[in-house]
Amino acid sequence: MDIYTDVLIVGCGVSGMYAALNINNNCKVVILSKSKTDECNTYLAQGGISRAKDKDDIDLFIQDTMKAGKDKNKEEAVRVLAEESIENINRLIGLGMDFDYKDGELDYTREGAHSINRIVHSTDETGKRVFETLFKQVKNRDNITIYEDTTLVDLLKFKGACCGGIVKRNNGVDFIHAKYTILASGGIGGLFLNSTNRRTMTGDGIAIALKNNIDVTNLGYIQFHPTALYENSSEERKFLISESLRGEGAKLFNINKQRFVNELLPRDIVAESIWDEERKTDSSFVYLDASFMDSEFIINRFPGIYKECKKRGIDVTNEPIPVTPVQHYFMGGIKVDLNSSTSMDNLYACGEVSCTGVHGANRLASNSLLEGLVFSRRAALDINKNINSKDIIPLKHNIKLKEAEEIIDSNLNSVLSEFKKVLGEKEHELINN
Ligand SMILES: Cc1cc2nc3c(=O)[nH]c(=O)nc-3n(C[C@H](O)[C@H](O)[C@H](O)COP(=O)(O)OP(=O)(O)OC[C@H]3O[C@@H](n4cnc5c(N)ncnc54)[C@H](O)[C@@H]3O)c2cc1C
Incomplete structure (x- = not known):
């Protein structure tokens, strides 16, 4: 089946849903979830979301993030993260998020390597509440459709630019044609024998990027x-x-x-x-x-x-x-600029699958949900600029289910072998496929 949409978003976690909510609401958006919608890492997040407490805290927040990241961070991305943190947490509250409060103020907690208490939370189930808040908003929007149990197999391309995705859905293969595609497909924990991540987080976005020669970076930062x-x-x-x-x-x-x-x-x-x-x-x-x-x-x-x-x-x-x-977490990923744009035209990446450079070699606690918010909104705002003047390219394809399943297997094998190289003598940490 051929499906036409303005924006295709691969992933239904914080980054995918927040991106969708920030796309102009006169544009059609399709979001994919590989399994059930709540089976994402976002749902599992416990500790909270960091934010600069106020304008005076921005520089200290940047310093803490850089120090934890061993100064391998991209400083301009860290600055964006810190400067836009207050605004995005406020937006999330505006969407209905109920953080914990103490004496009428947000209750800030502390985690490792933060100089001060600057983490907002909702008991120890912050991710579940973030998921529920965004999901409720997404469901209320007529322009957004979610496909559950739908796996991105590969990207559709024309003259080197992305024009949608090939997906496995309902035991068939669909072709989703889109002006813009956002990969928000999460991390790599499912490739490891021992991980806090959902077992379904098998680095699919990285596999698809590698296959299509899209720039990836810092694969060793795990x-x-x-x-x-x-x-x-x-x-x-x-x-x-x-x-x-x-x-x-x-x-x-x-x-x-x-x-x-x-x-x-x-x-x-x-x-x-x-x-x-x-x-x-x-x-x-x-x-x-x-x-x-x-x-x-x-x-x-x-x-x-x-x-x-x-x-x-x-x-x-x-x-x-x-x-x-x-x-637990993957700091490397698909290389993106400050608007989450990848090296392939019309393709963006945000959240854990991307590497904005904010985390350097080691992520500061509670900076991941924040990165998902800040940089998925940036992707959406960048897309909004040109979306009305763009056309969908309706290419014809013919891939059968068996072939799609073979591509999914080969994606998994290729990403596993890439991480084997990265892990060297620690390759025994990975699953056997
Ligand atoms: C246990 C745990 C606790 C955490 N606690 C915190 C915390 O307190 N604070 C913090 O900041 N961070 C925390 N993190 C990290 C944070 O939760 C994640 O990094 C973040 O939620 C990732 O969001 P995301 O939108 O990138 O991806 P996810 O929320 O993981 O969503 C990925 C989405 O992509 C979809 N997908 C994947 N592959 C495909 C495919 N091939 N086709 C279609 N769809 C696909 C999945 O179905 C899913 O919907 C925690 C992580 C874990 C595991």
Whole structure:
């Protein structure tokens, strides 16, 4: 089937939906979700979203982001992130997001490597609320259609420019012809044996970019979160114990009950020292202890963590949580400029699949949802400038289901082999396909 739309957006997380909401509402937008709409990493986000507290905090926020990123960040992108953070959080509130408040003010929490408390949150289920807020708005917009259980197989191209996508849907193949396409297809955690990500996040956008010679960058910048719940037996995604629990005072101990690191250092440093400690003590985990904190505070402020741990037989208010580092986030990705434009004409990328350069070599906690908001809006505003003067190019294609499925398999194999090269001796961290 041939489908015609002004904008095709691949991904139904924070970046895809916020981009869609910022496209002129007289334009038709189609959003794809590979599985059910809420099965994105956005839904899982716990800790919160960082924002400059006020104009005076912008420079310090930039410094913190650059320091965590080991100064490998693109400074002008970090400046955009910090300067546009206040406006975008306000927009999100305007769309209906209910952050936590204290004494009538937004309740700012702290996470590793932030000099001050500047993270807004909704208990420890910020991502779920962000998803629900944006989803409700998207559903209310007549110009936006979502296709669930629809997988982008490849891009449609004409004279080197993107003109839509080939998708697998309803056990058939559709051709979605679009003036502009935005890849908002998320991260790569599903390629790893141990990750906090949805298993479906298999770097499809990166595979498709590699195949089409679209510039990608910093593929080696992969973040391991220091504190995922340690579960030996599970092959499912690993449950995250948010950094904000450490931000609120929880402490790390080795299995001999000794402290070994400042919990609020950047993620890469804390993860390295946990691995070190595990080696020294011949253990597969260390402990994160919040049991000395006020029980009521934990239950109210971290209901998600409390419930998930309880389900697994751990009472966080009474005992330490076994934790270990696992893959969590991808700082590299499809290379984009400050308007999220890729090296292919008519193609944008935003969110975790893209590399704006804001995170450098190590993402500062809670900067990901913010990057998704700031840079997806920039993509949409850039698209809005020219969309009315552009035409859809209705190319004819004929790809059968079997062929589409073969392309999906080959996308997975190619992205896996690319990350094998990047990971070198750590390639055993990846899934076997
Ligand atoms: C457990 C956890 C906790 C986190 N906590 C925080 C936090 O507190 N603060 C913070 O800032 N960040 C946090 N992050 C990171 C953050 O949630 C993600 O980086 C961010 O949500 C990514 O948003 P996105 O829009 O790029 O992609 P996602 O939300 O992951 O969405 C990707 C979308 O792309 C679709 N897709 C993928 N491939 C295809 C394909 N081939 N065809 C069609 N559709 C496709 C998926 O179906 C999905 O809809 C956390 C991440 C995890 C996993």
